[in-house]
Amino acid sequence: MLLGFTGNHFLAEERARxxxxxRGVAWRDVPRVSGDDVRTDALAPLLVPSLFGEATVLVDLEGVKVTKDLTDLLARADATVAVLDPNGPATRVKLYEKHGEHHASPAPTKPGEVAGWVAGRARALRLKLDRDAAMYLAEVFSADLAGIVAELNKLAFLDVPTLTRDVVTRVVGREAPGDSFAMLGAATAGRPGEAAGQLRRLLASGEDPFKLMGAVVWQYSLVARCVALLQEGGAVNEHTAASRLGVKPYPAKKALEVARRLNEGKIRAHLRRIQDADQAMKSGQDPASTLERLLVSLSL
Known part of the structure; x- marks a missing residue:
């Protein structure tokens, strides 16, 4: 029996367990083969039935170059073979379906999806985790679900009524990465300190200042187009904006949030400031200082 577990590695392993x-198999008793040990000569002896019955083996394909000889061996094995296959191309999915079972574990990818997953896992652990705290964990760990679970297990020992963002931040001890849309949103909302903090985190994480300026130019051009859409009248949400502007809903949503605070006069003034800052950076002025001054000017 070939059992294929595709998708997020952490979730696939949980599903395999x-x-x-x-099936009555004790997880701790299942031999695991991974990395350089995933070879036909090393696997073959483990797939032979013993005096105690059919063998069970866990094969982890993460980072492994899968050859035809290997898949042929797995397909004809007289054993229960659970395969952790994060990449899981269509050819191997068909193999699992033909010779056993396929279990897909798609990973949450967008911050909101990860935060929703965090909230669900917290409920399963009977933790009262508020929404901002879930979003913080999603921002810090992104798709590292195993890292999130490790932190939730630590948080379970705290004797507090609710796990707020502040509480969770103190325990985890990691600063959330910067967000360029949040940076612009804070600037246009008149919160230059918050915008500068986002910029500092982005630069500290290794973001190139010139690429950040490029992102600001692109995002503000999207904001300007959203301002024009809003001026046309009628209901405009992230989906209609995404369709009209040819972008995905998430950036459309973020651009709309900024655009609703602006009018044509303000957006024109902001675009001039962005152009001036871009020229200043290209003429040799300090990129980080120029970006910070730009954020302050956008908050006025």
Missing amino acids: EVLSA
Whole structure:
């Protein structure tokens, strides 16, 4: 029986544990083969039935170059083979379906999706985690679900009524990465300190100042187009804006949030300031200082 577990590695492993446990197999007793040990000569002896019955083996394909000889061996194995296959191309999915079972574990990718997953995991652990705290964990760990679970396990020992963002931040001890849309949003909302903080985190994480300026130019051009859409009248949400402007809903949503604070006069003034800052950076002025001054001017 070939059991293929594709998608996010952490979720795939959890699902494999559930499936094998339901079959009466003790997870701790299952030999695991991974990395350089995933070879036909090393696997073959493990796939042979013993006096105690059919063998069960866990094969982790993460980072492994999968050859035809290997898939042929797995397909004809007289054993229960649970395969962790994060990449899971269509050819191997068909192999799992033909010779056993395929279990997909797609990973949450967008920050909101990850935050929703965090909230669900916290409820399963009976933790009262507020929305901002879930979003903080999503921002800090992104798709590292195993890292998030490790932090939730630590937070379970705290004797507090609610796990707020401040509480979770103190325990985790990691600063959330900067967000260029949040940076612009804070600037246009008149919060230059918050905008500068976002800029500092972006630069500290290794973002190139000139690429950041390029992102500001692109995002503000999107904001300007959203301002024009809003001036046309009628209901405009992220989906209609995304369709009209040819972008995905998430950037459309963020651009709309900024655009709703502006009018044509303000957006024109902001675009001139952005152009001046761009020219200043290209003429040799300090990029970080120029970006920070730009954010202050956008908050006026």
